Amino acid sequence: RALVSLRGVGKRFANGVTALEGVDLEIRGGELLTLLGPSGCGKSTILRLIAGLDAISSGQLIRRFEDVAAAVGFVFQDPTLMPWGSVFDNVYLPLRLRGQSRRSAALAVSEALELVGLADVKTAYPRELSGGMRMRVSIARALVLRPLLLLMDEPFAALDEISRFQLNDELLRLKEESGATIVFVTHSIYESAYLSTRIAVMGRKPGRITAEIANDAPRD
Ligand code: ADP
Numbered sequence: 001r002a003l004v005s006l007r008g009v010g011k012r013f014a015n016g017v018t019a020l021e022g023v024d025l026e027i028r029g030g031e032l033l034t035l036l037g038p039s040g041c042g043k044s045t046i047l048r049l050i051a052g053l054d055a056i057s058s059g060q061l062i063r064r065f066e067d068v069a070a071a072v073g074f075v076f077q078d079p080t081l082m083p084w085g086s087v088f089d090n091v092y093l094p095l096r097l098r099g100q101s102r103r104s105a106a107l108a109v110s111e112a113l114e115l116v117g118l119a120d121v122k123t124a125y126p127r128e129l130s131g132g133m134r135m136r137v138s139i140a141r142a143l144v145l146r147p148l149l150l151l152m153d154e155p156f157a158a159l160d161e162i163s164r165f166q167l168n169d170e171l172l173r174l175k176e177e178s179g180a181t182i183v184f185v186t187h188s189i190y191e192s193a194y195l196s197t198r199i200a201v202m203g204r205k206p207g208r209i210t211a212e213i214a215n216d217a218p219r220d
């Protein structure tokens with residue numbers, strides 16, 4: 001059974017822009033699905049609807065989990081870390097918002113940092129980190145509640161190519177270790193071919209999914 005199903009989903013914003021029309025999409029447990037398409041075609045809107053950050057205008061969106069805030073982790077292109085908090089503080093934030101003490105959260109924070117290879121920089125501040133490391137902190141923050149579903153909105157688009165290649169490889173490893181289902185938005189054909197088990201293509205005509213491609217060829 002699908003983790004999330006969108007059936008004939010449409011989204012129209014208050015300003016009259018129709019961002020999505022008749023979108024049918026299933027997110028299946030364990031997959032790494034990429035949403036591939038040019039800017040403005042509605043990729044981010046799909047993620048925001050799945051995360052409950054925005055409401056659908058028509059159709060049906062069915063989630064197989066109740067507590068959306070706990071089940072869904074979100075990674076944005078801009079890592080938006082708290083500059084006054086350490087790496088630990090930033091990753092602890094979702095647990096703090098759920099009322100957990102620093103002490104009882106320490107293990108979960110360490111495990112999340114371990115997953116992104118940052119166990120050694122807990123006490124550093126965001127300004128001391130490279131763009132790639134800040135992105136890793138933001139991924140750890142999204143993983144700290146052990147989400148069923150990780151939504152990533154062009155997470156590596158602002159990074160240099162070397163960091164980006166590295167993070168792509170790390171993401172594949174992290175997916176195996178965390179067992180999370182991932183939906184990854186990109187406009188890079190390379191990235192979608194490299195990362196995903198399935199690709200949903202959004203075409204030039206905005207708001208629609210024009211093709212779904214199974215991408216289960218073995219990697220070396
Ligand atoms: P993508 O992620 O593929 O670049 P988006 O989902 O961000 O595309 O945007 C799809 C369309 O919806 C665009 O035309 C965009 O300008 C419009 N849009 C996105 N968010 C809003 C909003 N809050 N209000 C009005 N229009 C929006």
Ligand code: ADP
Nearest residue numbers: 124126127128129130131132133134159160163
């Ligand atoms: P980017 O161009 O990816 O943002 P930076 O130029 O910020 O990278 O950082 C490059 C390298 O220098 C990174 O490995 C980062 O960890 C390290 N670095 C940056 N600032 C400091 C600092 N204040 N102290 C120690 N290392 C730093």
